Amino acid sequence: xxxxxxxxxxxxxxxxxxxxxxxxxxxxxxxxxxxxxxxxxxxxxxxxxxxxxxxxxxxxxxxxxxxxxxxxxxxxxxxxxxxxxxxxxxxxxxxxxxxxxxxxxxxxxxxxxxxxxxxxxxxxxxxxxxxxxxxxxxxxxxxxxxxxxxxxxxxxxxxxxxxxxxxxxxxxxxxxxxxxxxxxxxxxxxxxxxxxxxxxxxxxxxxxxxxxxxxxxxxxxxxxxxxxxxxxxxxxxxxxxxxxxxxxxxxxxxxxxxxxxxxxxxxxxxxxxxxx
Numbered sequence: 001x002x003x004x005x006x007x008x009x010x011x012x013x014x015x016x017x018x019x020x021x022x023x024x025x026x027x028x029x030x031x032x033x034x035x036x037x038x039x040x041x042x043x044x045x046x047x048x049x050x051x052x053x054x055x056x057x058x059x060x061x062x063x064x065x066x067x068x069x070x071x072x073x074x075x076x077x078x079x080x081x082x083x084x085x086x087x088x089x090x091x092x093x094x095x096x097x098x099x100x101x102x103x104x105x106x107x108x109x110x111x112x113x114x115x116x117x118x119x120x121x122x123x124x125x126x127x128x129x130x131x132x133x134x135x136x137x138x139x140x141x142x143x144x145x146x147x148x149x150x151x152x153x154x155x156x157x158x159x160x161x162x163x164x165x166x167x168x169x170x171x172x173x174x175x176x177x178x179x180x181x182x183x184x185x186x187x188x189x190x191x192x193x194x195x196x197x198x199x200x201x202x203x204x205x206x207x208x209x210x211x212x213x214x215x216x217x218x219x220x221x222x223x224x225x226x227x228x229x230x231x232x233x234x235x236x237x238x239x240x241x242x243x244x245x246x247x248x249x250x251x252x253x254x255x256x257x258x259x260x261x262x263x264x265x266x267x268x269x270x271x272x273x274x275x276x
Contacts, residue, residue, distance in 0.1 A: 001059065006078035007071075012059035013052035013079065017044025020112060021085035022273070024051050025076060025096030029193040031058035031183035037176060038262025043269065047089070052079060056189030067192040069200045072099035077107050086110045089273055093117035093258060095197040102202060104211050111211040113276050115269065118217050118231045118255055121202050121238055145187045151177035159223035159255045176259050206241040214246045214272045215239035218253035218260070231255060246272065 003010045014032065022043055024035045032051035040049045053060040055075055056067060076099060080086045089112045092100030097119025104114045143149050155161070155173050166173065185193070217235035232249065239247035250257040250264045258265045 003059075004079060004082045006082045007075045009055055009061040009063060009075070011052050011055070011061070011075065011079055013050060013083070015048060015050045015083070016040065017047055017049050019047045020273075021080070021083075021088035022047040022049050023076065023080060023085065023088045023090045024049065025072075025090065025092040025100055026051075026054070027094035027096060028197050029057060029185050029190040030180050033058070033183060034176065034179055034259070037172075037179060037259055039258055039266060042263075042266045046270070047273070048085070050079075050083065050085060050088075053183060054193075056192060057185045058183030062186065062189050064188070067189070067196045069095060069098040069196050069202075070102055072096075072196065073102035073106060076100065077103050077110055080110055087112045089113045089115070089276075091115040091117060091269065092119060094119060095193065095200070097121070098197065098200045098202070101205070101209070104213075105202075105205050105208045108210045113212040113214070113273065114209065115214045115216055115272065116235070116238065117258065118221060118235065119215075119238070120197075120231065120234055121200070121206065145190070148181070151180045151184075155256075159221070161256055161260050162220055162252060162254050164252070165254075165260045172259070176256075203238075203241070206238060207243065209242045209245075212244070212272075212276050213239075213242050214248065214268070215242070216248050216250065216257075216265070216268055218255055218257035219249035219251050220253060221255045221257070223254070248272075 003012055026034050031053045035051045043049045056062045080088050087110055090100045097116040104111050143153055155177055215235050215238050217232050221231040239245045248268055250261050253261040
């Protein structure tokens with residue numbers, strides 16, 4: 001299995017294809033293998049696609065310490081350097097977008113471009129310490145984080161997929177749940193990932209981004225999520241604050257647009273990357 005020593009820990013990664021590097025950073029607590037569901041394969045026909053399990057997740061090392069998006073940003077930069085993949089196109093989704101943003105501000109030379117997918121980069125005051133959103137906390141208790149149905153329950157929340165997609169493609173939602181569960185993080189690191197996401201605050205650094213940027217979100221991502229964000233509105237505001245950024249929506253899709261509409265997501269990525 002391919003591992004790389006990066007930022008003091010062992011990170012599991014996979015890569016496929018040739019060309020300019022594309023690093024895909026997954027959402028909160030999910031393994032890198034989720035990108036194999038419709039995204040990595042078509043991209044690797046033109047690019048060197050790299051996916052990885054973040055610290056605490058899947059096959060990567062799980063140090064028993066507090067996590068933060070700044071720490072995840074350091075991991076991603078160290079991974080790119082160790083794999084001789086700088087500069088790279090980086091697509092960060094959700095908390096992956098938060099850490100990708102910090103990495104781009106810190107080390108613009110490591111980036112060819114930045115794609116922020118449904119990333120809530122806010123400046124809200126969270127108070128002391130972190131918190132776990134109520135909907136996440138409740139599902140960790142009932143049905144329980146280690147219960148086989150946990151991820152199906154989680155993916156069944158209103159904001160994740162459109163009703164039309166749920167009706168037509170229940171098997172794809174099931175496969176996504178199974179893929180996450182195959183490399184599910186232990187409960188403690190997972191909660192630390194959730195806290196890292198909810199304590200992130202970097203909106204005052206959006207104007208500091210100096211790399212080509214695309215802000216991408218599902219056009220129907222209008223439900224308030226557990227963190228209180230209406231992502232289509234937040235994403236538009238983010239794009240407005242980044243010099244020269246493009247804002248695009250994936251038609252018909254809700255929050256988990258890369259897995260609801262992978263073909264449209266890949267096309268948006270290819271259009272953006274090929275124009276750089």
